[in-house]
Structures are given as structure tokens and as C-alpha cells.
Amino acid sequence: MNTFPHGIHPPANKERSAQVPVSELPAPNIVRISLSQHLGKEALPVVAAGDYVKAGQKIGEADGLISAAVFSSVSGKVLAVEKRATVNGHANHVCIENDGKYEEITLPPLKDPKPEEIISRIAECGIVGMGGAGFPVAVKLNPREKIDSFIINAAECEPYLTCDYRIMLEYPREFLLGAQYMARSLGLSRFYIGIEDNKSDAVEILENAAKEAKIDVSIILCHTKYPQGAEKQLIYAVTKRKVRVGKLPSSVGVIVDNVHTAFSVYAAVEKGVPSYKRVLTVSGGGVKHPANFWVRTGTDIGEVLNACGGIDENAVKLIVGGPMMGFAQSDENATVTKTTSGILLLTAEEAAGEEASSCINCASCVKACPMRLMPVYIDGCILSGDVAGAEKYGAMNCIECGSCAYVCPAHRPLVQSIRLAKKKIREKGSVK
Secondary structure, eight states: OOOSSSSSSOOOOOOTTSSSEEEOOOOOEEEEEEOSSSSSSSOOOOOOOOOOBBOEEEEEEOOOOOOEEEEOOSOOEEEEEEEOOSSSSSSEEEEEEEEOOBBBBBOOSSSSSOHHHHHHHHHHTOBBBBTTOOOHHHHHTTTTSSSOEEEOOOOOSSSOHHHHHHHHHHHHHHHHHHHHHHHHHHHHHHEEEEEEOOHHHHHHHHHHHHHTOOOEEEEEOOOOTTTTSSHHHHHHHHHHHOOOOOGGGGTTEEEEEEEEHHHHIIIIIIIOOSEEEEEEEEETTTTTSOEEEEETTTTTTHHHHHTTTTTEEEEEEEEEEEEETTTEEEOOBOOOOOOEEEEEEEEEHHHOOOOOOOOOOOHHHOOOOOOOOOHHHHHHHHHHHHHHHHHHGGGGGGOOOOOHHHOOOOOOOOOHHHHHHHHHHHHSSSSS
């Protein structure tokens, strides 16, 4: 079975939402759309209070190469452009009063587009990687190196999350066409889908859809293991190529993107629709009615939870994203962005928030790390203020998957330590 060395096997907990079809969540009366929904520089506002906007209208212009345009998700009046808290920081938000008309702006559909036209359209529509990091896709699809393999990451290895799975089940043709456009932009006629073997029903549906649409795709079954969907780990599982430390996948001739990104490319190319809504999963033991929703960007997390019956009294932790790589939240006021794959409400049993104790030198974290790092050493260095030591032990190469913290019997907050180490290394200036 195709897989990678090390890793862990946390409970999938996907049964809560896996069989729940995607439904449309009504937009709230006011949306607060972050201008930082991507990796890189925050978009620059191009609207002001009092302006009238339509759904799909650009409200934020990309600021430089590593940035992405942002679009209104509703029609209505701009109330303000103001700084607000995000899931993991602060950014300017465009606050829009929804008039309920949903007047829309779209671009002309592209017919048999050339590679450069596909990339241009992806940039025009503000499409970013929707699996987590939010890297601008138009930049990723225009590498300096020659690419011979394009892989769609369909592993969805994070526990609880089922949004990509539902897209493959409900929109297989659209997803595959989007992936085909991405492959074509790289000069490729064929592409791969790396998918975990716990999604065999999706595999059958995709194979039938590909045959009907005459799409040349190779579906590679991968062992169900976390973090199978991490970029370098998936590349190894599918192609057996190793991406060296400090290098990008393009260095070995590979580009990887995820299921939802491909679907958004389809919508941009064939429908002319910019990226302003997405499918996300709402799950966890503290959610009364787990769901998969189409949600417009700028929708408060609290609005999404209310549509699922509100917060159960047994819920103790709110997480945006997956339980392994997501961000815990102190309130429900942050809003949905292009990269919001899930909203989880976990019970005390699921959250497993035991108090940390001293390291017992068991090396469990070392055995689990898919990047072959020594998290225990990085943790020790940062606790003692040895930033150079943390860098020496490879803190900057950590993918923050959380495998180390998951297996640690002392419940050390290893991911938080490594994130702090990265921050201090950047502040020191040795890494740009």
C-alpha cells in the first residue's frame, strides 16, 4: 500500500458528517470579509463605506505576487472597512450589509482555454489552496522548474473533516474537470489523485465520472494514516520521490493541490465565478446536528454553529480547521474564509486537555514525526531560550501536523513550542 514512513493513526471520527449531503447555508444579514484569506500579503481594499457591491465583485486587490484578490460574497452596502480578529491574528475586514438580492458579477466562461489563460483566470478569481495554507494557486501553477506530475490531494486525513469527500461524491465531474484544467496549465494531459483507502466509494464514483468525461487520471490508493495528506508525504506515497529539506515539490517535478481548489478552478473557468464561498464541515461531539455546508466568506462562525443547533452544553473546545492542525478559538466572532475547511466543537473527552508534565525522554515524538525531526529537542531548546539550537534541530522544517503532540505521554505542547521557535528564528533574521 502506498504510504510514507512514520505518522500516526488517530480515530477518524468522520462518521458524524460523512453521509450528510452538502446544503446551502443562508448568508447572514451582515458579512465581514477578511482581506487576509491567503498566504502572503493582505489584499488592499478597493471599496469604501457607502459603496454598493455585488456578489463576485472585487473588494480587495492582490498586493504583490504572493497575495490574492478578495471578492464580496453578497450584494449590498459596504458599512465599513475595519480591523478585526481572524482565526489566527488580525486583518482588515470589509463589512457588507446583505440586501438579500444576491445580484452577481461573473466573468465570461473560457472555451478550450490555453495554459496561460487558465492561470490568468485563476489569478483573476482569487483562487488559493483551500486545504489549509492558502497559497495563491496561479503562482504555484507557474513554477520555474519543469513539472511532469500533478497530484490532487484527496486524502483528507484530518479527523472529522469530510468536505472534500462530499465534493468528490456529489460533484465528481466538476472536480475532475477543474483538476484537468490545472494539469493542462502545467502542460500535462494526465494527472494523479492520491486518496486514502477509507474512501473506496468515492474512488468508484470518480472512476466512472472520469470514464464518462474522457479524463485521463490515475487514482492512487494510499494507506489511511495521518498526515497522509501532507504535501511531501503524499508525493512520496504516490511517486516515491523525496522532496529535500528546504525544497519545494516543484524541485522534484511535482505540483500538489487539493480537491476543493480543483472544484473552484472549474467554477472559475467554466462559470466565471470568483472564489467567495466554500464547502466546510461542522462536526464534533458538541455539535447537535453535524453538517457539510456551502458557506459564503464573511459569515460569522457563530452563524454556522446556530444552523447546526447551537453549542451543546458538553462542548469545551471550539476549533476552526481540523483537530490536528486547526486553531482553537475563544469565541465565535471570527468569520469563514476561503481556507476554512471545518468548524469543530469538541467535548472534554475528545479534547483530551490533560495538563502537561515533564518530558520522560521516551522518543515517541521522534518515532511519529513524518519529517524525521526531534520535536523533544526543539521543545527543550525553546524553553531554555536557545533559538539557534531550535533552528539547528530543524524547527523551520516542521509541517505542524501535530503527530508529536498527539503521541506524547507527557502531553507536552510540542506544536506550540515549534511555532514559537519558528517565530523567534524569523525575528532573529536567519530565515526570510
